[in-house]
Amino acid sequence: MSDCIFCAIVAGTAPAQIIDSDERTIAFLDINPATPGHTLVIPRRHHTDLLEIDDVDLAACTSAARRLALRIEDRLDAEGFNLINACRPVAWQTVFHFHIHLIPRYSDDALKLPWVPRAGDPAEIARVADLLGDPAAADGE
Ligand code: 5GP
Ligand code: ZN
Numbered sequence: 001m002s003d004c005i006f007c008a009i010v011a012g013t014a015p016a017q018i019i020d021s022d023e024r025t026i027a028f029l030d031i032n033p034a035t036p037g038h039t040l041v042i043p044r045r046h047h048t049d050l051l052e053i054d055d056v057d058l059a060a061c062t063s064a065a066r067r068l069a070l071r072i073e074d075r076l077d078a079e080g081f082n083l084i085n086a087c088r089p090v091a092w093q094t095v096f097h098f099h100i101h102l103i104p105r106y107s108d109d110a111l112k113l114p115w116v117p118r119a120g121d122p123a124e125i126a127r128v129a130d131l132l133g134d135p136a137a138a139d140g141e
Pocket of ligand 2: 001004005006007008045046047096097
């Protein structure tokens, strides 16, 4: 897509600190890193978001993220990782070319869980499960 910054990075017409690539993906450092080594893994082909990307490119991005997590653990001494995908503006997506944030975690970093875990109402959880469950599948519980 002509007005997509990540397509421009793939094409080499916009600068980026590219740290990994394969036939389907490239990975580069985020310009606003949440922690050292914050990486964006993207498909070379333009897909808008999680609901639009095909399974093959999605799998390639996931595999690349794991490959890079192993490298970042080794080279930056990361102690853990968060993989985050923002799908659509309501979920904080700001660049509309699918990407996985690979965020290395360090015991002294400042990141916080973006929600407060609270016990849910079991009846409400069951109601939602009824809406979402596959009637053809065996009962989960
Ligand atoms: P989103 O908000 O869509 O989940 O993530 C977009 C990410 O892309 C943000 O973390 C932002 O810092 C990063 N970003 C936006 N423009 C550029 C750019 O031109 N180069 C790089 N390396 N990262 C970018
Ligand atoms: Zn694009």
